[in-house]
Amino acid sequence: MKNQKSIELLHQDYLKTLINKKRWIRFYQLVIFLLFFSSWELASQKDWIDQLIFSSPSKIWNLFIQKMNDGSLAMNVGVTLTETVVGFILGTFLGTLLAAILWWSPLLSDILDPYLVILNAMPKVALGPILIVALGPGFTSIIAMGAIISIIITTIVVYTSFKEVDPNYVTVLKTFGATRVQCFREAILPASFPTIISTLKVNVGLSWVGVIVGEFLVSAKGLGYMIIYGFQVFNFTLVMLSLLLIAVLATIMYQAVDLLEKKLIKNG
């Protein structure tokens, strides 16, 4: 009886140390955050760094409030966010579809192999000007940029995972007389689900690259446009504001996919 009590106490102590450790980690994370912004502000105020180039947190904040009030910020953020989300969903979906086609026809996959290697090695953003000419300087070509940057790598990763599914699962289905479509739907696709979700994570980052570069080139709307515009009129407060917003939004998207992954894997 006494023994059990002492074990319980020890367990509570253990939990306490865990909580304490977590608190310290959060504390230092906060310290780094505050230290970074306050020293930036201070350095800017005291003219240790060039205000024109590096701006300052307070200026960025003021600009943020001002842009929020005139509604232009919400519009630009909305445009970029939509493009990125659509781009990366499209990229992942089309990549997976392409992988499924390659799995379906081993002959086709052998034939297309060198072209996949070339397309994968090629820096996709270099296709930007061609996309803009072909699809027009707007929404469509920017989404295409966001998608195209992740399609090929998704295809390669997902196709590899399709091929690595334990063939015995397919054997089990075949002994039941399953067709190739049934084998794909019941074994290959669900077994590769974790891989597809993890490519989703990589594709979030890639699609941001595609979309921002696309907006640089089209220069009409969005956060990428705000960066290019700020650069051209030498308004670096605007550039910094856009960068901070991109950092925050990309992190939120990444965390959302992470959450989705945890939820789906728990069920699977």
Add this chain to the structure above:
Amino acid sequence: MDFLTINHIHHTYFTKSSATTALSDITLDVQEGEFISFLGPSGCGKTTLLSIVAGLIKPTEGKVELENRPIGDGDNKIGYMLQQDYLFPWKTIEENITLGLKMNQVLNDKTRSEALSLLHQMGLKGVESKLPRHLSGGMRQRVALVRTLATEPKLLMLDEPFSALDYQTKLKLEDLVSNTLKQFGKTAILVTHDIGEAIAMSDRIFLFSPQPGRLHKTFTIPEELRNLTPFKARNHRRFAELFQMIWKELEQLEEPEKY
């Protein structure tokens, strides 16, 4: 009339650098309701033969007929159980055992409840909505057996289904499988390299020699052993005799060939 006939089967695997003959001139037949074993050292083509009978691979030569009809014409009278359970980890136990029914598009309330009652007969209650990873190895193999039996195959093939289990579980499962198959009057082929398992479970044993796989000898298990459950058969006097006999044959096989 023979239930299953295997007629002059040859099979050769081709790779870039070689052609390996896995099976050479295998001819045998199986009666309905019989339990037979393919016994032999590794590399004697037991699993290859099983895959051919299951219609999973086409033999280079020869033919297999089930009830006088060539196998593999898609009417699914054959059930196959693998070395590991291969339950689908993302499907619940119920989804797993009804998988074969779903593939054959015969999944309805009736077949579903039949599959579930089979699961209960195997001593697995209240696991329907669990995932395979929550079950022990022996339980999972029982679920795999239910999955195989749910489609009511006429011929059941067992490819070392107990090899991945601990000894105690294996003995218990041998009894369960043997009783279940007898109860349903199923014909079964067991592939194994375990002499004891082959004697305890089968009516006849086909001993294979390796490289290339040939049918070396056939043993008929005496009546008094057949009528016992595998566990009891293991303790029978005749069991040890047979074990010694097969053991000696196997030892001879391992000696380098003299011709």
